[in-house]
Amino acid sequence: MILNSDSSKPIYVQISEWLENEIISGNFNTDDKMYSQYQLAELFNINPATAAKGLNILAEEQILYKKRGLGMFVSEGARARILDKRKNETLKELVETLVIEAKRLSVSEADLIKMIQETSRRRSDDK
Structure with missing residues (x-):
């Protein structure tokens, strides 16, 4: 992963999201030792205090x-907590933005649902 210094997201938030992705993908499991702030600082060439903030x-x-x-270790149920957080925060935010834009473009709810279903089918076929 490459951190984006031009992003509106602070580096420490990008670090925490990257670590969440590592847990979701199964690279870290319950009770596994997580990277230290110094390992993260070296890995991403950032200040250890910034890495610590992400942790x-x-x-x-x-x-x-x-x-x-x-050090820090992965909590029991961490993966489920992350998935739940992302469903309840990130996806809701994305859906809100999508619905607002669809209304601006006069796209009906039925057409929007159809677009989502078609995209989902296409993505399923790609796998």
């Missing part, structure tokens, strides 16, 4: 937990 976001959300002197 702390996940600790606050109970996706990671700290073991004193040992």
